[in-house]
Amino acid sequence: MHTKKFVSQAPYFTSFLLFFLFSMVAFGLYVQADWIHSFDQFISQPILDQRAENKTTFFIAFTHLGSVTAIVLSIVFFSSFLFWRTKQLGIAFWFALQALLGAGLLNHYVKEIFQRQRPTIKHLVVQGGYSFPSGHSMGSLICYGGIAFLLIQLTRRSIWKRCILFFTAVLVFLIGISRIYVGVHFPSDVLGGYLLGGAWLFLMIALYPRWLHWFNKRTSPHSE
Secondary structure, eight states, X not given: OXXXXXXXXXXXXXXXXXXXXXXXXXXXXXXXXXXXXXXXXXXXXXXHTTOOHHHXXXXXXXXXXXXXXXXXXXXXXXXXXXXXXXXXXXXXXXXXXXXXXIIIIIHHHHHHHHOOOOOSSOOSSOOOSOOSSOHHHHHHHXXXXXXXXXXXXXXXXXXXXXXXXXXXXXXXXXXXXXXXHTTSOOHHHHHHHHHHHHHHHHHHHHHHHHHHHHHHHHXXXXXX
C-alpha cells in the first residue's frame, strides 16, 4: 500500500489539534479539582467489593496486557508488521515513536510532577512508582489506539473498522478497570491516564500526514 493512500485517509490536522488542546485543558482542570477523593471512593468501592478468585484471575490477565512488557512487544511486533505490509518505513517509525514517547517518557515525567502515592489497600500485584496517572491506562490507549488507527487505514470494509474500534475500546477500558480492581490505582489515576493518553494520541494522529511527508522527503533518494 502506498503512502498517498494513508495520507489521504488521515484525519484533518485542525480537528485533531483542537481535540488535543481540549483534552489537555480538561486534564489540567481535572487534576486540580476538589471532588477527586469523593469520585475515587464512589467508583472504586463497588469494584473492590466484587473481588473474588475467579474475577481476580480475569483482571490480572488484563492488567498484564497494559504492562511495559506487553506494550513493548506490541510495538515491536506491529511495527514489523507495518513495514512488511506497507513497505513504508515512515509508517512503522511513526507508530513506534509515538507509542514509546507517549507511553514511556511522557508518563514518567507526569508521574514525577504529581508524585501521588498509591492506594493503601491490599495490592493483588506488585507495582512500584507513583500512582498518577495510570501508566497502564495511558500506555494501552496510546499503543492499542495507535494500532487501531493504522489498522483502520489498512481496512476497506466498514464493518471491520467498527469491530476494530469496539475491540480496542473494550480492551483499553478493561485494562483501566483492572488497575482499580488489583488495588494499585485510584479511579482518578485511570481517568487521568485516559485523558493524557488520548490527548497525546490525537496530537500524533493530527501530525501523522505531515510526519509521513517529512520522513519520505528526508529519506527519498531524490530529495537532494
